[in-house]
Amino acid sequence: MSHKQYEKWILNDSPLSEEERKLLDAHLVVCENCRKLKKGWQNSLQLMQSSEQHKPAPGFTSRWQIKIQQEHRRKRIVRNRIILFSSVLFMLFASAAYIVLSGSLSAFLANLITISAQVILFITRGLSELTLFFNEIPSILRWSIGIFMMGVANMFIILLSYLIWKARRNHKEVQGAHIYAQD
Numbered sequence: 001m002s003h004k005q006y007e008k009w010i011l012n013d014s015p016l017s018e019e020e021r022k023l024l025d026a027h028l029v030v031c032e033n034c035r036k037l038k039k040g041w042q043n044s045l046q047l048m049q050s051s052e053q054h055k056p057a058p059g060f061t062s063r064w065q066i067k068i069q070q071e072h073r074r075k076r077i078v079r080n081r082i083i084l085f086s087s088v089l090f091m092l093f094a095s096a097a098y099i100v101l102s103g104s105l106s107a108f109l110a111n112l113i114t115i116s117a118q119v120i121l122f123i124t125r126g127l128s129e130l131t132l133f134f135n136e137i138p139s140i141l142r143w144s145i146g147i148f149m150m151g152v153a154n155m156f157i158i159l160l161s162y163l164i165w166k167a168r169r170n171h172k173e174v175q176g177a178h179i180y181a182q183d
Contacts, residue, residue, distance in 0.1 A: 006028075010024070
């Protein structure tokens with residue numbers, strides 16, 4: 001009989017038949033390696049059964065669930081970014097392929113330059129008309145509007161600063177939770 005079969009019987013938890021037990025006992029008399037294996041396995045089983053079960057630290061389950069949720073959220077964000085980037089890249093390649101294959105590259109460039117020039121002219125005309133409009137407004141009203149707009153700009157700057165501070169604080173808390181969960 002194969003030596004592996006005896007090792008399998010020694011390490012197997014299911015009971016052996018009478019014939020298998022007699023064969024194993026006879027083999028253990030002549031094989032020192034299998035005797036050491038059986039003794040070591042019995043000592044290991046006794047140690048596992050006699051040792052006390054360790055309980056996880058309080059809050060382990062909630063920390064683990066938070067970690068899993070954060071990992072799912074991170075994977076979803078990465079997946080969405082990949083989809084968005086791939087879509088934009090596909091659109092660029094499709095547009096470039098159409099322009100090159102249709103032979104209208106020169107027409108495309110001419111239209112692009114024309115449209116760009118028209119946009120620049122539109123913006124400059126609008127700014128000059130806006131300047132004329134503001135020159136018609138009394139100076140006290142212009143100063144009042146300017147001060148009001150500065151207040152609105154400061155409000156947005158303060159709001160943006162608060163949001164950045166809050167995001168950094170949340171990031172530090174998440175990092176702390178990761179470190180705590182790893183411990």
